[in-house]
Amino acid sequence: MVQSKRQKQLFLLFCLLPTFIVFAIFTVYPLLNGLYLSFFEWSGMSGNQKFIGLENYKQLFSDSIIPKTIWHDYFLVITKVIGIMILATFFAVALTQLKIKEAPFYRIVFFFPNIMSVVIIGILWQFIYNPNLGIINSGLTLIGLEEWARPWLGSLTWALPSLVLPSVWAGIGLFMLMLMGGIMNVPKNLYEAADIDGANEWQQFWKVTVPLVWPQIKTSILYIVITTLNGSFIIVQVMTGGGPNNATQVMGSYLYQQAFKQYNFGYGATIGVMILILSLLTVLILQYFLKREKVEY
Amino acid sequence: MKLGKLLFKAGIRIPLLIWALIVIYPIIWMFLGAFKSNGEIFASPWALPKSFSFDNFILAWTEFNIGSSFMNSIFVTVLGTFLCLVFALPTSYAIERLKFKGSKILFNVYLSAMMIPMVLGWIPLFFLLLKFNMIDNLWALSLIYAVTQIPFSIFILTSFMGSIPKEMEESAAMDGMSPYGILFKIITPLVMTGIITVSIMNAVTFWNEYFMALIFLQTDESYTLGVAMDLMNKEAQYTNAWGALFAGLSIAIIPVLLVYAIFQRKIVKGMIEGAVKG
Incomplete structure (x- = not known):
């Protein structure tokens, strides 16, 4: 090659340095400074930090x-993992194994919520849960279960479980595609x-x-856990703002x-x-438990 | 046996149809609501609108700042996507092709940044922007957006670069082309598919972003769509401007719908590859 060593190094710097500088300023520094700030009392006024x-x-x-916020976060993690994995696996198997003609239609529809804004999803579902206008309560009344109708997002017991459905609704498509x-x-x-060995569909699925x-x-599973622990507060912030009386407060919204x-x-x-610590620990522990010998037949 | 299989196939369609309905219905309902008057929404929220007037759209666009928010969102989306590419492309090339000392480490540093919750960093970021007088500044927000997507973009771009043959660069270097020329004239066109995939993904992310905009923007004039709609939603509890709210939501979702209709395959590919990183 004709280029001198110096030229090569300059080019390398040109490629790496600007990116690394902005990355250091806007990602690495804030994280480290956040850690540093956790040892101070500070109301945001300059020069007023007290160690x-x-x-x-x-x-x-x-x-x-x-403890409530931690429990709420893990409640969402567990219910989302169960809800999304069961539905996504079912849909993935149905759309790949069963030769359904209109499979592409379902694939396209099921994935769309994944690229919708959480704000829009949150507002839409607020309406679905709306005590007077919402479809859930009017649907329950229609089939004669009036006593089940309630102000979902305003209820101390039901507000948090009510957040699971929109999260599953919004998340399923991606995982269905990955499994497909x-x-x-x-x-x-x-x-x-x-088939020749006489295994039925159910056994084939498991074996x-x-x-x-x-x-x-x-x-x-890991991806659902990470995104929930790092991002569940967005849907909380839009739909309930952490209320009523902290019944849906998660770690991020409390921060x-x-x-x-x-x-x-x-x-x-x-x-x-x-x-940060909880989500890294959770991922490490999960990685250990989800480890399986690689299977080859 | 034949009949059983047939019934089974029909049965399997029921949950598929139900879920499709659960996904589509709220979205259609939102579009229909955008054409209704407040009276209609309260009288029968699930009925069809009596007439298709665009009053709510005009109201949302002008009175509720959706128009200016729409422009702000376009601004941060375009600038953020462009900046992210400017930062990610040369680094991806260096990591993938110029096997320098520590390239693996650098790659892993960027990769691990994808796993770390950024919410801790938002407090110092807020004060960093405050210090440089860049709160409420759409340029600064675009820059921060771009930086947050650098790791994801590097991850996708390196995998695309790994799949192109080395001969082209080697012969170009023999002909005396500078490394800059190789990067911008040879490599960039070859990874165009990757660049487009990454850019669509980044653009959708920036268009939908809400929380950083909520923290780093402070006035109505600079709000992006996410913040503006959240505000409108919270005000609507008092103003009851539901029709306008639905019109605002529809305006916000139409660009995403169009992009999805055109680039469905690329979006799906980008999402899956981005998720498989773990």
């Missing part, structure tokens, strides 16, 4: 709302062999499909409230550190 050591963390452990990709890669002759699609199942509504920026940062 208080672990006080914020002590407050975190004695704050009675914190996995299923289509399973060699056809395995099913034929299973052939699940083990061979396990990498996709694992990725899907927003503490930092940007009540100006406890130090404490807000402490909640952020908690979110």
